[in-house]
Amino acid sequence: MIQHSRFFQPISEERQNGTVWYGLEAVSQEEALKYIATPIERTNKGVQTAIEAGAYETSDELSGAHELVQTDDSYYVVYPTVVQEYEGTERSLTVVVLQWLLGIAGAILILRGQRHRVE
Known part of the structure; x- marks a missing residue:
């Protein structure tokens, strides 16, 4: 208490x-x-690695996060963070050129349609 x-x-x-x-x-x-902390030996391997190495990377949920962990002379709480990296999201040159050409062709068709409507 x-x-x-x-x-x-x-x-x-x-x-x-x-x-x-x-x-x-x-x-x-x-x-x-001491009464409420979990000894480091009894925690998840990911939590142990995070405390000992300063970081741990996993795609799974980290069980044992948010727990008070006791080492020999210190106490730690490991908080998970989410980092997502998306590779290959940049558009290739071919896609960019194709988008520009289709945009120009669309603009020409719209202008031709407007010209025919006016005449």
Whole structure:
């Protein structure tokens, strides 16, 4: 539990009258993170590679992303980014020339049709 930027863990104490008292005990941030972080050895290989190498490329969903991961002395969260590269989308010279020729031919046909309509 986080309260006023401090971390607490639940505790219980059995009383002499047979009742149980429940409360909270302050813990350090380091100890609190140890409870919720996943050790790097138990994460997805892609997440391990991203943390160790700084990047990981895959076409599949990266399971384990957005999790708090603990290494020996640090904590990491891997956020996936999407980058799409499209190769071969540039038009070839033949396509460009053909588009221009068809455009010019279309303009000539439109102008001829307008001239015949006016006469």
